[in-house]
Amino acid sequence: MPLREESFVCMTCGTQYPPAASAPAACRTCTDERQYVPAPGQRWTTLAQIAVGHRNAFQQLEPNLFGIGTTPTFGIGQRALLVRTPHGNVLWDCITLLDEATIAIITALGGLAAIAISHPHYYSSMVAWSRAFDNAPILLHAADRDHVMRPDAAIEYWEGATREVVPGVTLTQVGGHFAGSTVLQWDAGAEGRGALLTGDTVQVVPDRQFVGFMRSYPNLIPLPPQEVARMAAVLDARRFDRIYGAWWDFHIERDAHAVVQASAARYAAWSRGMLRA
Numbered sequence: 001m002p003l004r005e006e007s008f009v010c011m012t013c014g015t016q017y018p019p020a021a022s023a024p025a026a027c028r029t030c031t032d033e034r035q036y037v038p039a040p041g042q043r044w045t046t047l048a049q050i051a052v053g054h055r056n057a058f059q060q061l062e063p064n065l066f067g068i069g070t071t072p073t074f075g076i077g078q079r080a081l082l083v084r085t086p087h088g089n090v091l092w093d094c095i096t097l098l099d100e101a102t103i104a105i106i107t108a109l110g111g112l113a114a115i116a117i118s119h120p121h122y123y124s125s126m127v128a129w130s131r132a133f134d135n136a137p138i139l140l141h142a143a144d145r146d147h148v149m150r151p152d153a154a155i156e157y158w159e160g161a162t163r164e165v166v167p168g169v170t171l172t173q174v175g176g177h178f179a180g181s182t183v184l185q186w187d188a189g190a191e192g193r194g195a196l197l198t199g200d201t202v203q204v205v206p207d208r209q210f211v212g213f214m215r216s217y218p219n220l221i222p223l224p225p226q227e228v229a230r231m232a233a234v235l236d237a238r239r240f241d242r243i244y245g246a247w248w249d250f251h252i253e254r255d256a257h258a259v260v261q262a263s264a265a266r267y268a269a270w271s272r273g274m275l276r277a
């Protein structure tokens with residue numbers, strides 16, 4: 001008799017792997033230099049096990065924008081964002097836990113027209129989410145194709161600099177942290193001034209006055225200053241006044257466009273040793 005297959009989930013990064021009789025030998029997301037295997041070693045779980053003791057919390061951040069995050073924190077700890085538009089709802093970034101309540105609430109809000117994810121650390125259980133919402137397409141930048149641990153027919157690899165998801169919602173490849181690192185521009189956000197949903201492509205930092213740019217956040221690997229300058233030029237061409245980062249409450253409410261440019265200038269100055277210590 002064949003062994004029962006499970007879709008194993010890495011407990012450190014929350015990535016779900018394809019169904020298999022036994023867990024993978026290692027998590028390729030965590031053995032990459034941008035992540036880590038914790039001191040106790042690699043540990044695996046399943047969606048059913050996570051659902052015991054965890055649940056998802058919802059918060060309305062502004063009209064037609066909801067945060068969705070798992071409590072207590074699981075994996076990396078990001079929260080996803082649900083953007084509602086007249087052309088369908090877009091899930092920005094993803095979290096691992098998908099339970100019946102989450103499906104019922106999102107269905108009541110209109111379901112999902114598409115899932116778009118900033119970078120591989122938040123791919124999580126994207127395939128399970130797609131299947132729960134009529135095989136909603138999952139838009140991933142093609143530059144990060146090799147980091148997909150659970151390939152699926154629902155994944156659409158997009159190429160180039162920008163991609164419209166639905167009218168008023170546009171993805172832009174910014175790069176930096178990952179080659180395919182992306183941000184989402186929501187034109188109707190911030191009372192029509194535009195909101196940028198950034199994951200950790202552009203990391204809102206704890207003071208919420210600046211943003212950061214890193215190759216690895218946990219392992220503190222910086223980006224070359226010329227790469228940050230290039231990212232800032234890409235972001236300068238986008239229209240937004242507010243940024244929603246990857247974590248609960250990590251937002252820049254106003255003047256976020258100027259904050260990005262000031263943050264890139266600060267990064268450049270420190271890289272060249274031009275600031276006082």
Ligand SMILES: [Zn+2]
Pocket residue numbers: 010011012013014015027028029030
């Ligand atoms: Zn992992």
Ligand SMILES: [Zn+2]
Pocket residue numbers: 119121177200
């Ligand atoms: Zn990341």
